[in-house]
Amino acid sequence: MKKELKIAIIGGGSSYTPEIIEGFITRYNELPIKSLYLVDIEEGKEKLNIVGNLAKRMIEKANLDINIHLTLNRKEAIKDADFVTTQFRVGLLDARIRDEKIPLKYNCIGQETTGAGGLAKALRTIPVILDICRDIEDLSPKAWLINFTNPSGIITETVNKYTNVKCIGLCNVPILMERLCSEALESPMNKIKMDLVGLNHLVWARDVFSNGESKIDKVIKALISGKGYSAKNIPDINWGKELLESLHMxxxxxxxxxxxxxxxxxxxxxxxxxxxTRGELVKKVEKELFELYKNPELKEKPKQLEERGGQYYSEAACDLINAIYNDKGTIHYVNIKNNGTVSSLPNDSAIERTCYVDKAGAHPFNCSPLPPKIKGLLQVVNEYETLVVEAGVHGDYGSALQAMLIHPLIESSVAKDLLDEIIQENIDYLPQFR
Known part of the structure; x- marks a missing residue:
């Protein structure tokens, strides 16, 4: 009989939690979870209790023998865990709103994971993820860390470079892309496979296969004809025929x-x-969700959670855990160490790639050389991410400034003033810069 599982969810008070609970419930016959620890910080205590009680009602309704523990003691949760998942936001939604608003003052894109806003979020998150990894190394060195905390690629790269923790990064964007392909081809999701390559939030499907046959042309035609798809946080603006035809991805x-x-x-x-901003809208959605979650009659994930963004992430997280635990050898789209997969990127960079996953982890498929139309952009953003990792780990102002200067979405003439305001507004969460 297989070992009963202990899983710790860091950021357990998140509004996303009911989705991952639902994922564990539907896979219980393959994932015999005995202990599920939802962990949060003091400021998130009320939300942790609300969402934790909903989780308990969901488990009770499913009539499963899973013990749910709500705790502010991260070490207790991590000790002897088989899997640790991270879905936290340092500074909560108010920090996200700042990440969106501050760049706009400088006429730059204001987005929580991309450009200046992504840098701000990474700088706040890196010290915390390193703390968590120290706990994993001390208390559960064999555990897998499944990271959903954004910016997922930068966080995964940090963990891989500066810790001994086994880490795989996750994102819901590849699932959205797979759903687009599924709808465009009128083919079930489990028949679709994408040749996906790039960085987190900068990834392309170079080809799409249905039952092993290339269908990229048909999917591109569907996109050109106005078949929309986007994440909840990104406006569904038409790409343009010439762009899609010349990209051919x-x-x-x-x-x-x-x-x-x-x-x-x-x-x-x-x-x-x-x-x-999107963060301000999400704050309203979250408030409504937690009011719903308080209802003692609610015993399932509410439909309204889909408005939150990040939908389907639990499918990715639960399927990934299932593939590792049960040595499945299935296909997943994840963030892992490059190790020569993309020849034009450094070996220690985190890439997002189609991978084969078994009990030993994620194994990226070989990748033919990237064409110039995507290689240059990918290399620049990759170097930006490398600089952000160094800035976040060491509190290196120079690396942060150089990251700002080379990012395509940041006006170089305002980079220093923008960086200074980001550091000033976030200093409570930036011990490395104090």
Whole structure:
């Protein structure tokens, strides 16, 4: 009989938690979880109790023998865990709103994972993820860390470079891309496979296969004809026929920031002025969700959670854990160490790639050389990420400034002033810069 599992969810008070609980419930016959620890910090205690009680009702309704523990003691949760998942936001949603608003003041894209906002989020997150990894190394050295905390690629690269923890990064964007392909081809998701390569939130499907047959042309035609797809946090702006035909790949939704920068910036400015930034809208959605979660009659994941963004991430997380635990040898799209997979990127960079996953972890498929139309952008953003990792780990102002200067979405003439304001506004969460 297989070992009963202990899983720790760092950021357990998140509004996403009911989704991962649902994922564990539906896979219980393959994932015999005995102990599930939801961990949060003092400021998140109320949310942890609300979402934790909903989780308990969901488990009770499913009539499963899973013990749910709510705790502010991270070490207790991590000790002897088989898997640790991370889904936390340092500074909570108010920090996200700042990440969106501060760059807009400098006429730059304001987004929580890309450009200046992504740098701010990474600098806040890196000290915390390193703390968590020290606990894993001390208390559960064999555990797998499944990271969903953004910016997922930068966090995964940090963990791989500066700790001994086994880490795989996750994102829901590849699932959104797979769903687009599934709908465009009228083919079930389990028949679709993508040749996916790039960085987190800068990833392309170079080919799409249905039942082993290439269908990239059909998917591109569907996109050109107006078959929309995007993440909840990104406006569904039309790509343009010439762009898609010359690219001849499926861009991820975040490519709109790079390929349609002026349009996206204008849209962000208008939204911030009228309805609010995405972070401000999410804050309202979260408030409504937690009111729903409080209802003692609610015993399942509410439909409204899909409005939160990040939907389907639990499918990715639970399937990934299942593939490792049960040595499945299935295909997943994850963030892992490059190790020569993409020849034009450094070996120790984190890439997002189609991988084969078994009990030993994620094994990237071989990758033919990248064409110039994606290689140059990928290399620049990759170097930006490397500089952000160094800045976040060492509190290196020079690395942070150079990262700002080379990022395509940051005006170089405002980079220093923008960085200074980011550090000043976030200093409570930046011990490495004090």
């Amino acid at each position: 499926i861009p991820c939704p975040y490519h709109r920031y790079y390929y349609l920068t002026d349009i996206m910036l204008k849209e962000e400015m208008e939204s911030a002025r009228t309805v609010g």
